[in-house]
Amino acid sequence: MPVQFPLKLVGRHMLAPTVGHYQFLRDDGQPLDFQPGQFIQVHFHYADGTETKRSYSLATIHDHAIGAGEAVDIAVSFVPGGAATALFEGLDIGGHVQASGPYGRFCLMPGDHNARYLLIATGTGVTPYRSMLPLLAKAMAERGVEVVLLQGARTPGELLYSEDFYNFAEQHANFRYVPCLSRELPENSHPDVRHGYVQQHLAEFAPNPATDIAYLCGNPDMVDATFEALKEAGLPNPQVRREKYVSSK
Template structure:
């Protein structure tokens, strides 16, 4: 699909975590924003001195690929103290306009995939592509009987972005989808049996990655992405079986 430049108008926002906002936009030019789950948009703005800059945000929108004008465009925004993009988003009120382009990226499920299982690994806002992929994963479960493990790293339960949605999806597909939140600092009061205490890379081996059945996705903190990439290679996965995106906080 073609890369486009377009205005986005804020419809609403809510806090997903103490320093992460969920923003809902619509295109303000009367056109739909179609995209492939896993892709991202870029938001264009200026520093205080007038220098042009941009930031990338994965699309969190869940849609059926029949989008029409006026349908929602959703992203998760991490607030970085002193950050120019943070100032832009924190100061944005309903009806406010930002300048964007996209969609970009190939961090997507591929139609030709014939794997038995997906290992989806993320930290922070790196989990947003997996939220957008849920309808595709549900279709693949129905059509191919695939399994999915979502390993999601967060420091505390308050930072488990979209956690209730992922748990509900796991409860709906108990034989095919496991949601494994890994908390590095604080566990919930009543942890689910699939909850882990530590970092995602510590628990990857528990799921026995296999070149014969797995395709892995890595999205989020660069250190996590690098560590899991090496661990997956050590398990025999080829580079083409490991798809990755790194999120770098920037001012």
Template sequence: MKLVDRRMLAPAVGHYVFVRNDGQPLDFIPGQFIQVHFNYADGTATKRSYSLATIHDHTLGPGEAVEIAVSFVPGGAATALFEGLDAGGQIDASGPYGRFCLMPGDQNQRYLLIGTGTGITPYRAMLPQLAQLMSERGIEVVLLFGARTPEELLYGDDFRAFADAHPRFRFVPCFSRELPDNPHADVRHGYVQQHLAEFAPDAGTDIAYLCGNPNMVDACFDALKQAGLAVPQIRREKYVSSK
């Protein structure tokens, strides 16, 4: 794939936009990821996984962009690869992979989407699907997003704009360290797992998705089970930063 654009989402997270060299689309289901393949300095082959953040309605057209968010890890081999990548630079990738997706057979009344850090990217890709489900089935969606500070709220403007346009979608940023100036009424102070109970998880109506920090995923998984949700109603993907 060839890099066509990059920008910083946060002090240590970059947004990268690629197109395939062969001009073909990357047909994926929102929630899936790609693997980027490269070599360490000693020549050893390795790879890193990145959820696709691309917003599209159905399938990508020829040459359309593939978007990912990349966390920079000090001294990381993947960080060196991406930091040194300029427009026109190329990477090797495979995929898409994964089943962290909205299921066609779901009959729930509400989705609880919970994420931290770059674990928010699958939910960005899901926005068109969620809009369709809200329109067709009347579902409700709560997105709880954990970040330390306002400048680390990845894609926050996208989610706030979507919430403003869709009354059935509620965007709840949870800041563990610093609140924004003049915060929205749905902003919370603390960790997402501290505020999950406020939204009264219900086994009769809800399906939950957990993506991001493993400690958050485990804590929310336990809380959801205690609220009565069965394991198939809780879909998980843990993000671990690798050097």
């Protein structure tokens, strides 16, 4: 059994009509040391008493070990009738959940020597990239790496953390933020906004096995389609790192 620890809710707001941003403190006096890209699991019980859990990538913009008393962020998708949705919607400020972790290897690797990262996401799959921003800034400064983030959503209001990514792009010339909107474009949209799905616009950036490492996170159909496109472009499996997100009730 993984070691569980209490998380206390200290802040929340809506990121999108069906996605909430939740901020927690680990409430046992211990640090929550994680690598950007990792996730935690929240443990709870169904109404019949059966134990269950849900996984959430940490969205904390992270450039150091998270010490005791420092907050961590997650993004929670609300699913109609979902048990986890009921848990989070009913959680008041100061309330607790039980968690374990961190887990996962969807992280930037210290030994990477690539010239470019292609970061591709839909929905809450973009949260790991938010936590990676300080490490990406370091990679750009130290070895001149370029970064392209393609974020898929239906409408502008569903682009999670877009303000963070636009601000980061303004501060870092080697970072390009490309929102891909399948249903609705904003008025007077940024020149890098695209209409359609992320996998439809991947070819524009000419994936290159000699220079690129790609990260795929989000909807399984998107991950599978984009993985196939990257394979056709010649990227070998070790240069394509994947994590699928499935909304669970």
